[in-house]
Amino acid sequence: MNKATFALTAIAAVTFAQNVSAFQKGDWVIRAGFASVVPDESSSNIVVGSDLGVNVGVESNTQLALNLAYFITDKVNVEVLAATPFKHDVNFGVSDPLGTGDQLGEVTHLPPTVTVNYFFADSASKFQPYVGAGLNYTLFFDEDFTSANQSAGLSDLSLDNSFGIAAQIGADYMFSDEWFLNGSIRWIDIDTEASFQLGGAAGSVDSIEIDPWVYSITIGYRF
Secondary structure, three states, X not given: OOHHHHHHHHHHHHHHHHHOXXXXXXXXXXXXXXXXXXXXXXXOOOEEOEEOOOOEEEOOEEEEEEEEEEEOOOOEEEEEEEEOOEEEEEEEOOOOOOOOOOEEEEEEEEOOEEEEEEEOOXXXXXXXXXEEEEEEEEEEEXXXXXXXXXXXXXXXXXXXXXXXXXEEEEEXXXXXXXXXXXXXXXXXXXXXXXXXXXXXXXXXXXXXXXXXXXXXXXXXXXX
16 A cells, blocks of 8 residues: 555545544434344233133244434433334243143233433444433233134233333444444333133233343434
8 A cells, every 4th residue: 555545545534533423412313123022021820710820921022123312411312212013922831721732822012111321432432332221111902812722712811001110221333423323232121910711700810020121233313
């Protein structure tokens, strides 16, 4: 590489570095990508008149993710997490008491979450790590038993909506003043109860702690 080429390369690198700045008060940020909800679940046993001695488990699911954030200072933003609805298989925890297969049914939910995030890095860094905490409200809908369980007499599955705390760690890497890559890990407190009917008898699962880890990778744009 000759001196002229080296000088031009150095100037271009410096210019690019100068054109990339960290977030500032008043910035709006939108991110889109994928999020995977991985439950760290536990539950009480299924009760229909008496304790059946079997609990339930909830499987993972991945969906499109979207979040919007506004910087109230250079270091702090308020972020709203949204996504396409997550759909989870619900399984018998250990054994199938009805002889209908391991899967009990499936539920769909939306987990809108608001967090306040604090950014650590200075304004010259392209790498912008942060931590955050906030609140979540999870709405459950389209709760259904499998056809085999419906044939066995199960019906009217319903899960209560949940309100709880949320926490996250994440980081943005700036490619330019506008575009960046984001990765984050969230923990969300989601606790619910289930009710249903079995051959006309009322049944319930009084405590289902889903408490998922949410892993997301997104592309972001600042405006």
